[in-house]
Amino acid sequence: MSLTIYNTLTRKKELFEPVTPGKVGIYVCGPTVYKPSHIGHAVGPVIFDAIKRYLVYRGYDVKWVVNITDVEDKLIAEAKKQGTTSAELAKRVTEDYLQAMAKLNVTGIDEMPKASENIDGIIGIIERLIEKGHAYASGGDVYFDVAKDGDYGKLSNRSFDEQSGQRELQSGEKRNSGDFALWKAAKPEEPEEVKFDSPWGKGRPGWHIECSVMSMRYLGETFDIHGGGLDLVFPHHENEIAQSECATGKLFAKYWMHNGLTTFNTKKVAKSDTSEEMQNALKSLTLHVMLDNYPGEVVRYLILSTHYRRPIECSPEEIDSKRKGLSSFYRFFERIERACEVSAYDDASLNEKITDNDLAASCEECLKRFEVAMDDDFNTAGAIATMFELVPKLNRFMDERKVDAGANESAKADALAAARRLVAIGRLIGLFVEPQETTAGGDDLTDQVMQVLMEVRQHVRKNKDFATADLIRDRLKDVGITLEDRPEGTIWRVE
Numbered sequence: 001m002s003l004t005i006y007n008t009l010t011r012k013k014e015l016f017e018p019v020t021p022g023k024v025g026i027y028v029c030g031p032t033v034y035k036p037s038h039i040g041h042a043v044g045p046v047i048f049d050a051i052k053r054y055l056v057y058r059g060y061d062v063k064w065v066v067n068i069t070d071v072e073d074k075l076i077a078e079a080k081k082q083g084t085t086s087a088e089l090a091k092r093v094t095e096d097y098l099q100a101m102a103k104l105n106v107t108g109i110d111e112m113p114k115a116s117e118n119i120d121g122i123i124g125i126i127e128r129l130i131e132k133g134h135a136y137a138s139g140g141d142v143y144f145d146v147a148k149d150g151d152y153g154k155l156s157n158r159s160f161d162e163q164s165g166q167r168e169l170q171s172g173e174k175r176n177s178g179d180f181a182l183w184k185a186a187k188p189e190e191p192e193e194v195k196f197d198s199p200w201g202k203g204r205p206g207w208h209i210e211c212s213v214m215s216m217r218y219l220g221e222t223f224d225i226h227g228g229g230l231d232l233v234f235p236h237h238e239n240e241i242a243q244s245e246c247a248t249g250k251l252f253a254k255y256w257m258h259n260g261l262t263t264f265n266t267k268k269v270a271k272s273d274t275s276e277e278m279q280n281a282l283k284s285l286t287l288h289v290m291l292d293n294y295p296g297e298v299v300r301y302l303i304l305s306t307h308y309r310r311p312i313e314c315s316p317e318e319i320d321s322k323r324k325g326l327s328s329f330y331r332f333f334e335r336i337e338r339a340c341e342v343s344a345y346d347d348a349s350l351n352e353k354i355t356d357n358d359l360a361a362s363c364e365e366c367l368k369r370f371e372v373a374m375d376d377d378f379n380t381a382g383a384i385a386t387m388f389e390l391v392p393k394l395n396r397f398m399d400e401r402k403v404d405a406g407a408n409e410s411a412k413a414d415a416l417a418a419a420r421r422l423v424a425i426g427r428l429i430g431l432f433v434e435p436q437e438t439t440a441g442g443d444d445l446t447d448q449v450m451q452v453l454m455e456v457r458q459h460v461r462k463n464k465d466f467a468t469a470d471l472i473r474d475r476l477k478d479v480g481i482t483l484e485d486r487p488e489g490t491i492w493r494v495e
């Protein structure tokens with residue numbers, strides 16, 4: 001096994017070697033809980049939930065920490081606007097976030113520390129930085145002195161030429177424009193609840209230092225993987241590295257993983273007949289409205305169908321195409337249940353015994369290719385594509401052995417075993433946890449007829465009968481249906 005991870009710090013794929021053999025510590029920057037979660041908040045958790053599941057499958061003992069930023073400028077301003085307290089707003093938004101995570105089957109988070117509960121640790125590390133000459137108090141504020149850190153800029157690949165000044169500072173003034181706040185003095189108009197006691201007077205921590213303290217508290221001074229959205233590379237993660245490494249003198253996080261951001265294609269929405277509520281939800285990318293309209297598994301599948309470093313396109317059309325992709329799995333599992341009177345979801349296992357050699361080989365190949373994709377910087381899109389390719393093979397086995405019509409018991413048992421293996425493979429990235437409705441929002445019969453046509457077309461193409469394949473595509477186009485061949489399979493769309 002050789003698992004590789006693209007490390008933002010070195011800008012290349014590296015062999016994954018944890019700090020402590022057999023153990024993996026992961027920290028992912030969580031939400032600032034001041035407004036309802038949007039789809040962007042789901043991307044990191046879904047990806048790292050899949051990554052954790054895969055690492056556990058690979059035999060690692062994984063601890064995953066996601067913080068809750070409940071002390072921050074935006075939260076204070078929004079609470080004031082709503083006429084409530086920061087604590088009440090943070091509690092409400094955190095609940096909304098956790099509900100969404102449950103719907104997305106994000107279950108692997110081990111610790112969710114809150115900034116407000118880690119003030120002592122934050123003050124401790126700031127004192128260490130001041131002692132070592134890396135930070136200085138100015139008025140009631142404390143700043144990190146970027147000019148005293150020769151490594152500053154190594155993550156975001158920037159260079160800084162500021163010089164640390166020796167002159168007397170005015171109260172609250174910074175030595176260099178790039179210096180950032182570790183501690184912010186309380187302002188008179190701010191509510192008492194966000195004023196914490198410190199050696200520098202009442203105030204509150206800066207955002208960056210919160211993450212340094214919470215990650216090291218649970219994972220140690222050097223840990224394996226630090227993740228977050230691409231928009232956090234600078235300044236947030238650069239500053240986390242600077243503070244942490246200057247305080248401890250040790251490497252902070254070994255691998256830095258950054259996920260792509262969500263994009264929203266308004267052009268596609270204009271053509272779509274999706275409900276107005278849904279369009280607005282997508283424009284603001286509000287997660288809970290999306291999750292009211294689509295099953296969590298569809299949104300999870302949407303996120304995992306794109307490699308995590310690429311942007312995730314979010315449009316009703318894209319979600320519909322993912323839903324259709326998932327339907328071919330669901331239809332197959334339903335077929336198994338009808339034929340075998342047992343659900344493939346029950347007792348799913350990678351070790352199900354299959355007597356038919358070809359069928360067993362197809363399942364083994366699928367798992368092998370799934371592992372190759374995941375070992376290559378957690379390529380969930382490639383992993384999903386291998387599962388997608390297995391479905392027609394399993395359907396063909398059922399056709400040929402007449403499993404639906406009550407074939408011999410061994411063919412039936414083989415089909416069920418193969419289906420259980422497929423469910424178990426999906427579960428390695430948190431899919432197929434429980435049976436889903438296949439007809440949600442769609443016309444099931446049309447879907448099924450299209451599935452038949454696409455299978456016929458795939459069959460004739462395999463036999464190099466491209467004329468018939470083109471005829472099917474062109475005739476469908478005549479009635480307004482477009483076929484699109486993608487790596488994960490063919491999808492169809494009504495124009």
Ligand SMILES: [Zn+2]
Nearest residue numbers: 029030211236
């Ligand atoms: Zn952070």
